[in-house]
Amino acid sequence: MAIAIWNGVILAESNQCEMVEGNYYFPPDSINKQYFKESDTHTTCFWKGQASYYTIEVNGQENKDAAWYYPTPKEKAQNIKDYVAFWKGVQIEK
Template sequence: MAKAIWNDVILADSQQCEMVEGNYYFPPDSINKEYFKESSTRTNCFWKGEATYYTIEVNGQENKDAAWYYPTPKEKAQNIKNYVAFWKGVKVEK
């Protein structure tokens, strides 16, 4: 089981994560949506497609663009469609 934690709060928790390029991608139904706010930030990966970001907010503290997902991934990344990955100080524990 993997857990994503920031500011002592569990953001996501799942046994069904996908591992891509060293990042755990959590299924969309495993995230605690109350802590996630859509961001306007987008980035592009040549093989995965366009990533959309979330800002994490816990107890009044924000972690801008600390999570991302691929809503319409390219063919080779279909296994992580809408799965959420983390960075910027979010700890992923297995």
């Protein structure tokens, strides 16, 4: 079981994460949506496609663009469609 934690709160937990380039990607149904706000930020990966971001908000504190996902990934990244990965201080425990 992988667990994503920030600011003392569990953001996501799952036994069905996908590992890509050293990052745990959590299935969309495993995240605690109340902590996630859509962001206007987008980046592009040459083989995965365009990433969209979430800002994490916990107990009044914001972690801007601390999670990302691929809503329409390229063919080779279909296994992580809508799966959510983390950075910016979000801890992943196994």
